Amino acid sequence: MSNDVAIVGAGVSRFGKRDDVSYHELFSEAAHEAISGLENVSPDTFEGLWVSAAMPELTVEQAHVGNLGAQILGITPKIVSRVEMACSSGSSSIRNAWAAIKSGMIDTAIVVGVEKMNNNPAMANKGLLYVPDVTFEGIHGITAYSGFALAAKQHMEKYGTTREQLSSVAVKNHSNGAKNPKAQFHSMGEISLEKAMNARMVSEPLNLFDCSPLTDGAAAVVLTRGNKAKEFTDQPIWIKGAGQRVEPSIGVSNMSSITDWKAMRSAVNDAFSMANIKPSDIDVAETHDCFTIAEIIEYEMLGLAKKGEGGKFIEDGESSLSGSTPINTSGGLKAKGHPIGATGVAQIVEITEQLRGQSGDRQVRDAEIGVTHNLSGFATHHVVHVLST
Amino acid sequence: MKMNTLDKPPYYIDVNTKLSSFWEGLNQGEFRTTKCKSCGSVHYPPRTLCPSCYSDQIEWVNLPLTGTVETYTHVDIPPPGFNGAFYLVAVRMDELDKTILGRYTGEEPKIGDRVTMAFEQMGEQAVYIFKAL
Numbered sequence A: 001m002s003n004d005v006a007i008v009g010a011g012v013s014r015f016g017k018r019d020d021v022s023y024h025e026l027f028s029e030a031a032h033e034a035i036s037g038l039e040n041v042s043p044d045t046f047e048g049l050w051v052s053a054a055m056p057e058l059t060v061e062q063a064h065v066g067n068l069g070a071q072i073l074g075i076t077p078k079i080v081s082r083v084e085m086a087c088s089s090g091s092s093s094i095r096n097a098w099a100a101i102k103s104g105m106i107d108t109a110i111v112v113g114v115e116k117m118n119n120n121p122a123m124a125n126k127g128l129l130y131v132p133d134v135t136f137e138g139i140h141g142i143t144a145y146s147g148f149a150l151a152a153k154q155h156m157e158k159y160g161t162t163r164e165q166l167s168s169v170a171v172k173n174h175s176n177g178a179k180n181p182k183a184q185f186h187s188m189g190e191i192s193l194e195k196a197m198n199a200r201m202v203s204e205p206l207n208l209f210d211c212s213p214l215t216d217g218a219a220a221v222v223l224t225r226g227n228k229a230k231e232f233t234d235q236p237i238w239i240k241g242a243g244q245r246v247e248p249s250i251g252v253s254n255m256s257s258i259t260d261w262k263a264m265r266s267a268v269n270d271a272f273s274m275a276n277i278k279p280s281d282i283d284v285a286e287t288h289d290c291f292t293i294a295e296i297i298e299y300e301m302l303g304l305a306k307k308g309e310g311g312k313f314i315e316d317g318e319s320s321l322s323g324s325t326p327i328n329t330s331g332g333l334k335a336k337g338h339p340i341g342a343t344g345v346a347q348i349v350e351i352t353e354q355l356r357g358q359s360g361d362r363q364v365r366d367a368e369i370g371v372t373h374n375l376s377g378f379a380t381h382h383v384v385h386v387l388s389t
Numbered sequence B: 001m002k003m004n005t006l007d008k009p010p011y012y013i014d015v016n017t018k019l020s021s022f023w024e025g026l027n028q029g030e031f032r033t034t035k036c037k038s039c040g041s042v043h044y045p046p047r048t049l050c051p052s053c054y055s056d057q058i059e060w061v062n063l064p065l066t067g068t069v070e071t072y073t074h075v076d077i078p079p080p081g082f083n084g085a086f087y088l089v090a091v092r093m094d095e096l097d098k099t100i101l102g103r104y105t106g107e108e109p110k111i112g113d114r115v116t117m118a119f120e121q122m123g124e125q126a127v128y129i130f131k132a133l
């Protein structure tokens, strides 16, 4: 028990275009929500701090954000770092905090993910363009969306995945986002399949509604050693399994396959083995739907669908709120939004709220086991967590 | 589709380094990469540290310019620095067990098409693109 790691606090800011808050204020909004419900908290509580931030130098002209976080929280942690692993910075931060608690170095940590992208969309897009190997792949015009378009094209050709199936992921996630007051596209409400299918093409076959947006947002999680959890809350959520794997490839050149992600399979296997669960045990999951095709491949890599049958999984409604395994109940990256550094932390917040029964209109009934999956690059790096009540 | 020549590379790149032979090769219409003198691994991208045996002893090899299209996309919204839409292809290269990315000039390709490298200037530096074989 004393070596187990519990999530005791979880908070997320409203996502979207947040001209009403500064970077510091956005950070504070999520941190406040994560901390405010806890008993027995003081600045001395937090022995570890990880700030997940992908591109603050580019979008808000601020570096050294680990130290900035210590100032905002008024703390003097024994271990502190800023984590940058592009779109999976958030889950990587959670993993660092988990490892530090496991090691015995610290008892309690706070992880805050934050990204403010909309005050400078040109620089935010530039930040995304720096994610692949710029010298050997970026120079040929690759972008995040065209990288996943390559995967979509291959998946459609190889397995018969359809335009309707891709768009169905967007329709589902917008429907969930409509039930999440903090989602970027909350007020857009539900979208029709026709609207999703006929949006402006971005990189064929992916159109605008296959892509996640630029988002301002923050999320925060407080983690502690198992035997201390009850000091903070009556509703601890447990990290039962964790896995992280990366391909020896920052782009496609040394990747095993564009549509079958070996690193994700391994990370899933590590996390599920540690938690002693199988795919059918998952009650709810947040997976990395940066593009609709990604969610379809993730069904397969999670073992929810056979290889090549991810399209059928969405078509059959299995991942909808009323389906066998609801996926991206928050609205996902697609509709909740994708503030790069905050995304992986926000996934943990959503699952924590689901397992605590706090998800309102999008609550999955009797959810006891939840999974998060966060990726970066062209799906070359993956982090998976298994949470339970 | 006609490819628009760029007046400079879209990103900062170091070309006058230990790996300059790669960039010189492109300027001469050749596709070169590094091979480890110690274990014989052929690398891509070219490297100064062998990721199989960690030797720093490398030699250069010329590879065939041909390969097979694994997948492709039509990039309707080009990134900054590129003029207009283009096809992007992922090509499994002959005699190199790796997939590389490049722009493609010509009518819409198909998965499985045989293609070859062509070369296009980005200012002073040539880069490879692909065309139908």
Ligand SMILES: [Zn+2]
Pocket: B036, B037, B038, B039, B040, B041, B050, B051, B052, B053, B054, B055
């Ligand atoms: Zn070697």
